[in-house]
Amino acid sequence: MRIDVITLFPTMFVDPLSTSLLGKAIADGVIEVTLNDLREHGLGRHRSVDDTPFGGGAGMVMRPEPLFAAIEAVTTEDSHVVLMSPRGSLFDHRGAERLATREHLVLVCGRYEGVDQRVIDELVDEEISIGDYVLAGGELPALVVIEALSRFVPGVLGNPESLTTESHAVGTLEHPQYTRPAEFRGSKVPDVLLSGHHEEVERWREEESRRLTRERRPDLLGDD
Numbered sequence: 001m002r003i004d005v006i007t008l009f010p011t012m013f014v015d016p017l018s019t020s021l022l023g024k025a026i027a028d029g030v031i032e033v034t035l036n037d038l039r040e041h042g043l044g045r046h047r048s049v050d051d052t053p054f055g056g057g058a059g060m061v062m063r064p065e066p067l068f069a070a071i072e073a074v075t076t077e078d079s080h081v082v083l084m085s086p087r088g089s090l091f092d093h094r095g096a097e098r099l100a101t102r103e104h105l106v107l108v109c110g111r112y113e114g115v116d117q118r119v120i121d122e123l124v125d126e127e128i129s130i131g132d133y134v135l136a137g138g139e140l141p142a143l144v145v146i147e148a149l150s151r152f153v154p155g156v157l158g159n160p161e162s163l164t165t166e167s168h169a170v171g172t173l174e175h176p177q178y179t180r181p182a183e184f185r186g187s188k189v190p191d192v193l194l195s196g197h198h199e200e201v202e203r204w205r206e207e208e209s210r211r212l213t214r215e216r217r218p219d220l221l222g223d224d
């Protein structure tokens with residue numbers, strides 16, 4: 001799949017997109033990410049991209065002209081344009097799976113107090129929020145969206161079994177994990193995990209998973 005990012009801060013993406021699983025997917029050509037610097041479409045000698053809000057108020061708003069130019073420069077018939085926004089629909093596992101089916105995504109990262117509404121009305125297909133907290137811009141949300149959806153792009157995960165295990169683990173929280181040593185600073189790994197009884201191990205994991213979910217995320221069980 002192809003992803004175009006439109007941002008004033010393209011360098012924020014360089015390390016995350018060249019590291020680990022995502023770095024390999026991009027190096028292998030399974031996902032193609034193009035970073036588009038919105039400043040290149042800025043207006044005048046100062047390449048301005050923002051202005052004061054009509055009606056008054058604090059802060060600046062992103063002007064429509066640079067965003068129209070940047071978005072129209074990368075979109076084709078099969079593009080899906082997503083704006084990162086604290087007032088977007090909440091992004092989750094299913095949203096990641098859905099976006100991963102798109103041939104071409106355009107992720108628009110705002111800054112300041114937000115973008116001129118005409119950009120949203122004319123060019124944006126959907127607005128997405130990664131959670132109920134306010135960030136300084138859409139760059140970190142765009143990285144979260146890229147990493148989360150990449151796991152659903154065929155060829156990104158070496159072992160597709162972890163996909164089904166983890167998609168199950170989104171419905172309930174994951175059980176605790178242990179590795180060697182069997183005792184560390186006086187704290188022991190639960191005996192059942194050393195027992196070699198695979199059915200008992202499986203039962204323990206399911207019970208721990210249910211207990212954690214009930215305690216921390218009853219909403220996932222419909223029990224909140």
Ligand code: JCZ
Binds near residue numbers: 085086113137138139
């Ligand atoms: C542009 N401030 C874009 C998104 N979930 C979430 N929190 N905050 C954002 C966000 C904040 C922004 C901009 C200026 C997204």
